[in-house]
Amino acid sequence: MNNIEKLIHIDRKKLNEEFYFRSLIEEAASLGMIDEEDVENIQYQCLELLKHRIEKLNQGESSSVRVEIAEKIMISNLYTVGIWLKTMDNADEAIKEIKKTHISLIYEKGRKRIDTKLNSARHIHMMVLKNFLKTDNYTYNATLKDGITGFFKIYNPDYEAHEIRITADYPLSIPVSNLAGIEFVLKYLENIYYENMFCAYFSSEDIEHLMFGYSKDYKLLVINIYEVVLNIAIGCKIAGKKALDLNIMQVHRKIAADKMFLKSEEEIEKIVIMASEELEEELNINNIYLKQYIKNSLPKVISSIINAAKLSTYENVFISKKFPELNRKFKFDYGIKMDDELYRSTVQEITQCRYLSDKLLIIKRKIKSIADMEDLLLEDELSENEINAVLQGFDMIETAALARRHDFREENKSDLSIEELKLRNCLEKFITMQEENHKKLFLKTMDLMED
Amino acid sequence: MEFNVAALSSSIVQKQAINEIIMCNDFTGEYGLVLTLEQAAELVETRFTSLSANGRIELGGGVIDKIIKEFCDSPYITRYNYAETLQELLKLFYFYKNETLDLLSDDDLIKFMKDSFNNTCCGSIELLADRELNKMANNLRYGYAPSYSEDTCETHEEDENEQY
Numbered sequence: 001m002n003n004i005e006k007l008i009h010i011d012r013k014k015l016n017e018e019f020y021f022r023s024l025i026e027e028a029a030s031l032g033m034i035d036e037e038d039v040e041n042i043q044y045q046c047l048e049l050l051k052h053r054i055e056k057l058n059q060g061e062s063s064s065v066r067v068e069i070a071e072k073i074m075i076s077n078l079y080t081v082g083i084w085l086k087t088m089d090n091a092d093e094a095i096k097e098i099k100k101t102h103i104s105l106i107y108e109k110g111r112k113r114i115d116t117k118l119n120s121a122r123h124i125h126m127m128v129l130k131n132f133l134k135t136d137n138y139t140y141n142a143t144l145k146d147g148i149t150g151f152f153k154i155y156n157p158d159y160e161a162h163e164i165r166i167t168a169d170y171p172l173s174i175p176v177s178n179l180a181g182i183e184f185v186l187k188y189l190e191n192i193y194y195e196n197m198f199c200a201y202f203s204s205e206d207i208e209h210l211m212f213g214y215s216k217d218y219k220l221l222v223i224n225i226y227e228v229v230l231n232i233a234i235g236c237k238i239a240g241k242k243a244l245d246l247n248i249m250q251v252h253r254k255i256a257a258d259k260m261f262l263k264s265e266e267e268i269e270k271i272v273i274m275a276s277e278e279l280e281e282e283l284n285i286n287n288i289y290l291k292q293y294i295k296n297s298l299p300k301v302i303s304s305i306i307n308a309a310k311l312s313t314y315e316n317v318f319i320s321k322k323f324p325e326l327n328r329k330f331k332f333d334y335g336i337k338m339d340d341e342l343y344r345s346t347v348q349e350i351t352q353c354r355y356l357s358d359k360l361l362i363i364k365r366k367i368k369s370i371a372d373m374e375d376l377l378l379e380d381e382l383s384e385n386e387i388n389a390v391l392q393g394f395d396m397i398e399t400a401a402l403a404r405r406h407d408f409r410e411e412n413k414s415d416l417s418i419e420e421l422k423l424r425n426c427l428e429k430f431i432t433m434q435e436e437n438h439k440k441l442f443l444k445t446m447d448l449m450e451d
Numbered sequence: 452m453e454f455n456v457a458a459l460s461s462s463i464v465q466k467q468a469i470n471e472i473i474m475c476n477d478f479t480g481e482y483g484l485v486l487t488l489e490q491a492a493e494l495v496e497t498r499f500t501s502l503s504a505n506g507r508i509e510l511g512g513g514v515i516d517k518i519i520k521e522f523c524d525s526p527y528i529t530r531y532n533y534a535e536t537l538q539e540l541l542k543l544f545y546f547y548k549n550e551t552l553d554l555l556s557d558d559d560l561i562k563f564m565k566d567s568f569n570n571t572c573c574g575s576i577e578l579l580a581d582r583e584l585n586k587m588a589n590n591l592r593y594g595y596a597p598s599y600s601e602d603t604c605e606t607h608e609e610d611e612n613e614q615y
């Protein structure tokens with residue numbers, strides 16, 4: 001008898017969180033909690049509030065405004081009113097508040113509440129920056145540093161409270177939907193905070209190597225880092241190993257695959273949930289909000305593992321780390337070009353020679369950089385045989401550097417000049433004529449060079 | 452629930468506006484200018500169509516009473532053209548509110564209209580619309596003062612040249 005619950009007419013879940021006030025009134029009207037007269041009265045009060053806000057905007061200098069401006073201010077006003085009404089115990093209480101309090105007063109309360117939320121958002125942003133993930137992912141850095149900072153600079157709670165005016169490009173594992181304005185940003189930052197908190201259990205180097213394993217272009221990808229980390233950490237636990245190093249290898253994938261072999265979706269779900277509990281234990285995660293966030297993220301992890309089990313594509317879910325430092329490219333210095341006049345006279349001298357040996361002698365004596373050599377080979381003054389003879393005098397690195405710039409493996413050759421085609425042809429012939437080991441070395445060196 | 456600003460404002464504000472116009476008769480009666488209830492309703496209708504044609508909304512009584520009080524002592528307005536002139540002035544007002552990019556306050560625009568109507572335009576609505584207001588809107592859009600005129604500049608320059 002002590003737990004008598006009040007009868008609540010309006011189901012909060014049915015209301016639109018983004019346009020809360022409007023949906024609340026509509027729901028109340030459809031349930032007969034407010035009549036037509038009440039609705040008209042509310043509309044009139046909203047209009048009065050709009051008039052007051054417009055007067056404040058143009059400081060009484062203009063009695064009329066463009067419709068689009070008025071509509072934007074109206075949406076902003078209703079959003080602010082909704083912010084206060086959301087603080088009521090339930091939607092029925094919110095309707096009572098609307099009936100007994102003038103909309104302008106509710107607006108003022110909502111406006112103060114926005115200020116409080118704005119301060120909270122600033123504080124959370126500061127905490128997000130404190131446990132910021134050290135990553136080269138562009139979207140992560142751009143959104144969380146510049147984007148959110150930009151939001152605080154341009155957010156206009158008086159006339160555009162419902163807008164964020166920035167694009168929160170970095171995707172979350174649990175996206176924020178059905179919210180607008182400061183509420184959206186606050187929730188977005190909250191989610192990011194928990195994602196960062198989870199990622200902070202692992203070393204940033206391990207995460208970076210893992211992301212590199214995900215894609216060598218991960219820096220430019222719009223992906224959620226936390227989700228990848230969580231997948232691997234759970235994968236480690238399924239494979240029965242420690243998750244802290246985020247190191248999952250073929251043998252671990254095999255163990256995980258064996259565990260899930262011929263298992264139903266429900267059984268896989270249980271395995272994943274158990275693995276996540278083991279993970280929390282290993283990492284000693286005690287924060288209940290983080291635990292809840294992980295729990296809410298699990299459905300995505302479960303569905304990706306179920307898919308992988310169905311298609312036997314565990315390597316796409318349980319990704320192995322890769323080490324970019326092992327694939328580091330090196331830069332070849334093509335040298336400084338000689339003076340134009342000197343270059344011209346050298347080319348003239350070469351073309352005037354009758355014999356190849358004389359030409360090669362001048363080239364050896366006067367052309368000191370690969371940059372000049374490249375120009376000479378593209379001049380159309382040398383025949384294919386002569387180019388081959390010149391290439392014989394190069395060392396392996398020099399030839400590879402030249403071949404890197406004039407890559408004969410490119411398929412689209414329609415835009416290339418005749419000289420360029422001739423040089424590529426000579427390089428291809430020269431390299432393919434080499435022994436197999438030597439040829440492989442040439443190609444590998446070409447790939448390791450920066451453009 | 453309807454929150455279409457334009458639709459809401461028109462229905463609620465309309466009644467209020469007619470009353471405000473009729474109340475102006477007390478003031479304009481001194482000049483022999485009085486609007487009937489029907490003319491007031493027509494004026495409010497013109498305001499509504501002008502506002503929607505120019506994509507604007509107005510909450511409250513608006514500028515009609517301001518225009519009435521400013522123009523009632525004009526030597527070019529009589530009781531025969533009073534209602535018609537007010538309608539034209541109202542249309543011009545909202546049109547040029549947009550054309551001036553809202554850079555001019557209501558009072559300043561009405562004052563400019565009155566000065567031009569009484570002086571340079573000699574009571575011609577056409578001259579006011581196509582010459583004076585148009586020139587003023589152009590000036591504002593190009594960052595000049597509302598009354599800026601290239602002719603006066605040239606004359607000044609010529610005067611200065613003559614002095615030398």
